[in-house]
Amino acid sequence: MAKQNFLFLTILFGLLLSACGDKEKSGTANQQARSGLSVEAYVVTLQPLTQGLSLSGTLLPGEEVELRAETTGKLVEFYLIEGSTVTKGQLLARVNDSEIRARLEKLKSDLKLVEDDLLRKQRLKEINALSQQDLDVALNKVDGIKADIKLSEAQIQKAEIRAPFDGRIGLRHVSPGSFIGANTILATLIQVNPLRLEFSVPERYAYGVKVGKEVTFTLGNYPTEYTAKIYATESVIDLQTRALKVRALCSNLKGDLIPGSFARVSFTINGSPKTLLISPNALVPVLGGQNVVLARNGKATFVPVETGVRTSTAVEIVSGISPGDTLLLSGLLQVREGTPVSASIVESW
Numbered sequence: 001m002a003k004q005n006f007l008f009l010t011i012l013f014g015l016l017l018s019a020c021g022d023k024e025k026s027g028t029a030n031q032q033a034r035s036g037l038s039v040e041a042y043v044v045t046l047q048p049l050t051q052g053l054s055l056s057g058t059l060l061p062g063e064e065v066e067l068r069a070e071t072t073g074k075l076v077e078f079y080l081i082e083g084s085t086v087t088k089g090q091l092l093a094r095v096n097d098s099e100i101r102a103r104l105e106k107l108k109s110d111l112k113l114v115e116d117d118l119l120r121k122q123r124l125k126e127i128n129a130l131s132q133q134d135l136d137v138a139l140n141k142v143d144g145i146k147a148d149i150k151l152s153e154a155q156i157q158k159a160e161i162r163a164p165f166d167g168r169i170g171l172r173h174v175s176p177g178s179f180i181g182a183n184t185i186l187a188t189l190i191q192v193n194p195l196r197l198e199f200s201v202p203e204r205y206a207y208g209v210k211v212g213k214e215v216t217f218t219l220g221n222y223p224t225e226y227t228a229k230i231y232a233t234e235s236v237i238d239l240q241t242r243a244l245k246v247r248a249l250c251s252n253l254k255g256d257l258i259p260g261s262f263a264r265v266s267f268t269i270n271g272s273p274k275t276l277l278i279s280p281n282a283l284v285p286v287l288g289g290q291n292v293v294l295a296r297n298g299k300a301t302f303v304p305v306e307t308g309v310r311t312s313t314a315v316e317i318v319s320g321i322s323p324g325d326t327l328l329l330s331g332l333l334q335v336r337e338g339t340p341v342s343a344s345i346v347e348s349w
Contacts, residue, residue, distance in 0.1 A: 299338050303320055
């Protein structure tokens with residue numbers, strides 16, 4: 001009987017301990033529910049954006065022109081050597097202008113005759129042996145032939161195709177002796193040094209574009225990095241792309257850069273404007289976008305946001321939150337919409 005009483009007391013004592021433990025756990029849970037889930041949070045503020053942008057660009061010739069004749073005829077001189085380097089003013093081709101040159105020679109001979117005649121008539125006028133009207137007729141003949149000579153010389157210049165700048169000849173489209181028209185493209189001439197780098201900067205970063213600012217770029221899959229200096233921008237932002245077109249000059253002394261190449265441009269923006277930056281870990285991916293979790297009135301609130309530029313340490317928030325919002329940095333997998341939270345504010349992430 002004593003053994004049975006001892007066993008009964010032991011079981012009763014165990015039940016009492018279990019009840020006390022359950023009560024203590026229940027009290028702890030209730031206390032946590034009242035105080036909310038402990039999380040770290042950050043108060044969102046505007047910060048200066050120091051950002052390196054990666055942009056797409058195109059390498060363009062310094063200058064480029066399609067070589068055409070201004071007149072119709074047969075090519076009688078042809079110095080268009082594919083891939084050759086030419087200098088400004090160099091004769092590249094000439095259309096048959098033999099008739100014009102013959103006419104020019106005749107005009108020069110006629111000019112000598114009428115100038116001699118004018119000289120004689122001026123002497124006669126000095127002794128009043130000739131009327132002013134006859135002298136004026138002789139003078140008009142001289143002026144008329146001089147004008148015809150200038151016209152012939154201009155026509156000869158139109159028959160010549162000369163290099164408008166130093167550059168390199170591309171592939172030619174005609175052969176020596178070809179009959180060409182005014183719209184016939186003989187070849188393309190490009191200036192290979194310096195080259196122009198063209199790229200577009202998004203509107204919200206256009207403030208960072210300054211003439212004289214240096215950018216770096218690479219071409220294709222090659223790791224070699226080149227530099228260029230901004231020399232001009234478009235006067236307005238493109239209404240379709242909402243971007244500012246920028247051009248920079250880069251040296252090509254060795255001639256190893258090929259115009260038309262795709263370029264990856266690295267463009268750095270420093271200091272301004274101030275924007276909303278948050279930790280990448282604070283984003284909660286959802287179908288079709290991104291959310292963040294804010295602490296509002298002691299409860300978790302999921303808010304959709306639009307992100308901008310990303311770096312290794314920060315994400316720009318374009319819309320969705322405002323300065324002063326309390327952003328949850330931890331407990332993102334545990335909270336649900338309306339979950340009570342107890343936020344511990346940190347200075348940075």
